[in-house]
Amino acid sequence: MQxxxxxxxxxxxxxxxxxxxxxxxxxxxVPAAVRLERDLSIPQGLSEMELVAExxxxxxxxxxxxDVVSIAGGGxxxxxxxxxxxxxxxxxxxYTSYTPYQPELSQGVLQALFEYQSMICELTGLDVxxxxxxDGPTALVEAVNMARSAxxxxxxxxxxxxxxRYLHTLxxxxxxxxxxxxxAPLSGxxxxxxxxxxDIAALVVQHPSxxxxxxxxxxxxxxxxxxxxxxxxxxxxxxxxVLRPPADVGADIAVAEGQxxxxxxxxxxxxxxxxxxxxQDVRRMPGRIVGETTDVEGRPGYVLTLQARxxxxxxxxxASNICTNQTLMAVAATVYMSWLGPDGLAEVGSQCLAKAxxxxxxxxxxxxxxxxxxxxxxxxxxxVRPGRAPRDVQRGLFEAGFLVGPxxxxxxLLVAVTERRxxxxxxxxxKAFEEAAS
Amino acid sequence: xxxxxxxxxTTGPPVPATLREVSRRGRRAWSLPEMxxxxxxxxxxxxxxxxxxLPEVSERDLVRxxxxxxxxxxxxxxxxxxxxxxxxxxxxxxxxxxxxxxxxQRLHPHQPExxxxxxxxxLWRLERALCEITGMHxxxxxxxxxxxxELTGLLIMRAFHEKQGSPRAKVLIPDSAHxxxxxxxxxxxxxxxxxxxxxxxxxxxxxxxxxxxDDVAGLMLTNPNTLGLFEEEIQAVAAAMHRxxxxxxxxxxxxxxxxxxVRPGDMGFDIVHMNTHKTFATPHGGGGPGAxxxxxxxxxxxxxxxxxxxxxxxGQRYFWDSDRPDSIGRVHGxxxxxGVLVRAYAYVFGHGRDGLREVGERAVLNANYLATRxxxxxxxAYPGRPMHEFVATAKRFRSHGVRAMDIAKRLIxxxxxxxxxxxxxxxxEALMVxxxxxxxxxxxxxxxxxxxxxxxxxxxDPEPLHEAPTTTPVRRLDEAKAARELKLHW
Numbered sequence: 001m002q003x004x005x006x007x008x009x010x011x012x013x014x015x016x017x018x019x020x021x022x023x024x025x026x027x028x029x030v031p032a033a034v035r036l037e038r039d040l041s042i043p044q045g046l047s048e049m050e051l052v053a054e055x056x057x058x059x060x061x062x063x064x065x066x067d068v069v070s071i072a073g074g075g076x077x078x079x080x081x082x083x084x085x086x087x088x089x090x091x092x093x094x095y096t097s098y099t100p101y102q103p104e105l106s107q108g109v110l111q112a113l114f115e116y117q118s119m120i121c122e123l124t125g126l127d128v129x130x131x132x133x134x135d136g137p138t139a140l141v142e143a144v145n146m147a148r149s150a151x152x153x154x155x156x157x158x159x160x161x162x163x164x165r166y167l168h169t170l171x172x173x174x175x176x177x178x179x180x181x182x183x184a185p186l187s188g189x190x191x192x193x194x195x196x197x198x199d200i201a202a203l204v205v206q207h208p209s210x211x212x213x214x215x216x217x218x219x220x221x222x223x224x225x226x227x228x229x230x231x232x233x234x235x236x237x238x239x240x241x242v243l244r245p246p247a248d249v250g251a252d253i254a255v256a257e258g259q260x261x262x263x264x265x266x267x268x269x270x271x272x273x274x275x276x277x278x279x280q281d282v283r284r285m286p287g288r289i290v291g292e293t294t295d296v297e298g299r300p301g302y303v304l305t306l307q308a309r310x311x312x313x314x315x316x317x318x319a320s321n322i323c324t325n326q327t328l329m330a331v332a333a334t335v336y337m338s339w340l341g342p343d344g345l346a347e348v349g350s351q352c353l354a355k356a357x358x359x360x361x362x363x364x365x366x367x368x369x370x371x372x373x374x375x376x377x378x379x380x381x382x383x384v385r386p387g388r389a390p391r392d393v394q395r396g397l398f399e400a401g402f403l404v405g406p407x408x409x410x411x412x413l414l415v416a417v418t419e420r421r422x423x424x425x426x427x428x429x430x431k432a433f434e435e436a437a438s
Numbered sequence: 439x440x441x442x443x444x445x446x447x448t449t450g451p452p453v454p455a456t457l458r459e460v461s462r463r464g465r466r467a468w469s470l471p472e473m474x475x476x477x478x479x480x481x482x483x484x485x486x487x488x489x490x491x492l493p494e495v496s497e498r499d500l501v502r503x504x505x506x507x508x509x510x511x512x513x514x515x516x517x518x519x520x521x522x523x524x525x526x527x528x529x530x531x532x533x534x535x536x537x538x539x540x541x542x543q544r545l546h547p548h549q550p551e552x553x554x555x556x557x558x559x560x561l562w563r564l565e566r567a568l569c570e571i572t573g574m575h576x577x578x579x580x581x582x583x584x585x586x587x588e589l590t591g592l593l594i595m596r597a598f599h600e601k602q603g604s605p606r607a608k609v610l611i612p613d614s615a616h617x618x619x620x621x622x623x624x625x626x627x628x629x630x631x632x633x634x635x636x637x638x639x640x641x642x643x644x645x646x647x648x649x650x651x652d653d654v655a656g657l658m659l660t661n662p663n664t665l666g667l668f669e670e671e672i673q674a675v676a677a678a679m680h681r682x683x684x685x686x687x688x689x690x691x692x693x694x695x696x697x698x699x700v701r702p703g704d705m706g707f708d709i710v711h712m713n714t715h716k717t718f719a720t721p722h723g724g725g726g727p728g729a730x731x732x733x734x735x736x737x738x739x740x741x742x743x744x745x746x747x748x749x750x751x752x753g754q755r756y757f758w759d760s761d762r763p764d765s766i767g768r769v770h771g772x773x774x775x776x777g778v779l780v781r782a783y784a785y786v787f788g789h790g791r792d793g794l795r796e797v798g799e800r801a802v803l804n805a806n807y808l809a810t811r812x813x814x815x816x817x818x819a820y821p822g823r824p825m826h827e828f829v830a831t832a833k834r835f836r837s838h839g840v841r842a843m844d845i846a847k848r849l850i851x852x853x854x855x856x857x858x859x860x861x862x863x864x865x866x867e868a869l870m871v872x873x874x875x876x877x878x879x880x881x882x883x884x885x886x887x888x889x890x891x892x893x894x895x896x897x898x899d900p901e902p903l904h905e906a907p908t909t910t911p912v913r914r915l916d917e918a919k920a921a922r923e924l925k926l927h928w
Binding site: 006017018026030036041046052059061074084089094095098099105106108112114121136169172176178214218243244267269270289293296300302306308310311316317321323324325326342343345350351353355357358395403419426 | 454475485532543552589616621628629715727771784822858861879910911916
């Protein structure tokens with residue numbers, strides 16, 4: 001493969017125009033001692049046909065969700081993404097462009113992001129959304145930094161119902177930023193907070209939780225507010241057709257993994273980090289934000305705004321270091337949310353809830369399995385404790401054609417049921433589960 | 439030759455109405471199967487009241503809306519996009535084809551390892567290739583963007599020094615550095631200390647040596663640097679850092695220039711981040727997704743984010759290696775932007791060793807050729823030989839009331855995406871031009887002619903520059919108003 005269009009004549013002519021005799025002279029400023037005087041130890045290039053064959057070989061060594069039925073969750077879900085989503089987000093005028101530094105040439109991406117921000121505000125009930133972050137866990141890191149900046153406090157109280165990947169990501173970034181993380185324990189599968197300390201910057205609650213349970217979220221956030229802390233809600237965007245939105249339950253900042261909004265599973269990325277907040281924190285919001293304005297003739301148009309928060313202006317004092325975000329995923333999410341509309345969103349939520357509940361009842365009735373939190377309410381995910389080691393059960397089920405998981409702890413695994421699953425699939429899954437777990 | 443020297447868009451209707459304005463109650467695009475299990479009520483205290491304010495549109499509405507938005511957006515596929523520091527090269531279509539294979543796209547991140555051996559093999563081989571290209575020992579593929587890679591590298595730096603007894607307090611950065619460098623330094627818990635450039639636009643070695651002490655954790659540098667010049671004294675710079683136990687960090691923004699010619703590891707760098715969306719042509723996506731792999735030398739390997747991909751040669755199997763006690767931990771929710779890494783793999787192995795070297799050579803040739811063609815009108819900010827990009831100054835036009843931004847906007851009317859302007863900050867009226875290797879001599883000639891035409895206009899009749907752009911759906915936008923009268927949603 002080669003995409004540079006240079007003919008030998010071009011190279012000669014261009015070198016001559018530069019007053020050079022050879023390509024080597026272009027590198028004359030490189031000291032001899034640091035030049036690579038050998039070939040890279042990488043195979044010679046491939047024709048497109050050979051490359052596609054090689055990629056098919058690698059892809060063919062994976063079992064994918066066209067071969068197995070996904071009942072898996074833990075932060076990534078097999079929801080249906082309609083054809084129209086990537087047919088539009090995949091337009092190359094969009095995906096081969098970059099951050100809209102020249103707004104007159106980039107109104108398409110800017111307007112799509114403005115609409116994305118608008119729809120995230122509609123979903124969450126909050127005042128302001130940015131144009132996306134990397135993924136759910138890194139969005140939580142940014143939310144915690146916003147809370148620290150707002151409260152000038154350095155401790156974070158995190159529910160034990162938070163997906164541990166979020167916790168681990170928070171811990172990694174905390175090594176540099178210096179915040180301290182405390183955890184609030186679970187009781188009966190939901191977060192239990194007696195009192196939030198006056199030195200807490202933020203209370204972080206995932207609702208529905210990692211375990212799939214609905215949390216007493218309003219009460220938890222009331223406690224946070226009594227202590228002057230920010231309430232951070234880790235939410236599921238597709239739950240908000242049926243569940244109360246972050247603004248209603250008292251969240252100050254809401255973050256989410258946006259994969260569920262029409263993005264492919266992609267073995268973990270690229271996804272998008274959703275973040276929304278109340279207007280009190282707009283100047284603490286990280287990343288790109290699109291605003292509407294007018295041009296010299298008074299016509300409406302869109303620009304990147306509030307750039308004084310950002311690294312290219314504020315440098316070491318910036319709200320965040322983020323530059324490139326996940327714009328393309330946000331565009332796909334915008335198409336997907338528009339495809340669903342209010343009724344489609346509610347229908348997806350209703351189907352997830354009903355199908356997960358049906359699966360939980362069926363699994364809970366097996367003698368070889370028990371629900372970990374039988375009294376908790378769920379949305380689309382729940383934990384089950386099989387009679388055998390979860391890893392063995394997961395492998396057995398995979399052989400039977402079902403992906404389940406992740407493994408939640410030494411004894412249990414998560415089961416997630418989206419609108420995409422049929423009753424017949426769930427029935428077959430329960431039967432396979434019985435065989436794998438007993 | 440579309441996109442060369444002729445306006446690529448006409449003054450059409452302005453931006454379309456938002457989907458909210460198009461929305462009509464009861465119209466819909468969605469369809470789902472009938473529910474086949476008993477319905478379940480949401481408990482009262484959790485139930486959402488009322489409908490969400492999403493648009494209600496037909497699928498045809500959606501298609502026309504986003505098609506129009508695509509049409510009023512300029513990408514590399516539209517025309518020449520010489521945005522300095524961003525390596526806006528052609529994005530091969532085959533990379534899109536292979537990334538869309540269900541065997542990559544339809545993998546769940548919680549699948550058991552034995553069911554994703556091809557994905558892990560791909561990641562392993564990509565890591566090995568990136569280490570070979572940069573002269574590093576191991577790499578993490580987790581960071582989802584360049585800035586994320588920077589922070590990851592700095593957290594590795596911090597963990598290394600902590601293990602030696604003290605994290606140290608300062609990280610040095612050149613005054614020409616990208617804004618993400620100082621921002622990442624702060625997030626890693628360090629204080630950014632600026633190092634001035636000398637009259638050649640290179641790190642001032644004398645002044646560097648004055649600020650280096652044993653409280654310096656490291657120095658962040660690009661090479662070629664942000665001015666597009668090669669830091670000739672890089673070995674002395676590395677020695678100055680290593681003498682006090684500090685580390686040298688390579689910001690891979692400009693790696694494209696030296697592919698197969700020079701390796702950061704051989705220059706003395708300890709930590710290297712790469713931008714796959716620059717060097718390895720993964721699409722920029724309108725602002726992302728990217729991927730920012732970070733390579734390190736052997737002594738820093740223990741601190742890499744966990745997990746990394748492991749390979750068991752006996753069992754010939756790949757696995758996620760999570761047992762890494764000194765690791766800085768996780769920097770992405772899953773294994774990074776896998777779909778982007780598939781595209782980078784296709785680029786690296788599609789080009790191969792000779793192809794990659796030619797990529798760098800032709801990128802440097804294109805930048806030098808273009809600089810030569812326009813240098814009389816747009817002198818280089820510093821005298822050295824440019825590598826893959828050059829920084830010119832438009833300050834001579836200021837006496838005619840013409841700013842770099844006016845030149846940029848006029849280029850839009852002539853059919854080109856403008857170069858980066860006003861960066862790096864150390865150059866007045868900076869125009870930072872990076873043509874990349876995928877542009878032909880004809881395109882460069884046409885762009886040079888456009889730049890020269892604009893220079894003539896600036897001196898004789900600057901009106902079209904101040905009026906520009908006039909061929910776009912909107913003309914110059916009031917950014918001050920946008921920040922003053924915040925309208926961030928419909």
